Amino acid sequence: MGVRVESTPNPNAKKFSADVAIFEGDNSISVMPGDTSEHAILNDLMKLDGVDNVFGYQNFITVNKKFDAEWDDIIDNVKKVFAEHGYA
DSSP: OOOEEEEOSSTTEEEEEOSSOSSOSSOOEEEOTTOOOSOHHHHHHHTSTTEEEEEEETTEEEEEEOTTOOHHHHHHHHHHHHHHTTOO
């Protein structure tokens, strides 16, 4: 099992996909600054330096970085959060 990182049309967003479902059902989940979620993985991602907001659906989470943050500083930390929750 591994986490795939994909670019999106938005340079401030990357899609992180797992080989298994992270979220059940057909509803998407968004977490904005100051919000919390019932899903611990999303809350943990929001705590990372440079992360602005997250969007989750089925087997992927899109992470949006803050404008002045660099992906080189964020991607490995996002992968660590996925691993801590059993998705890597």
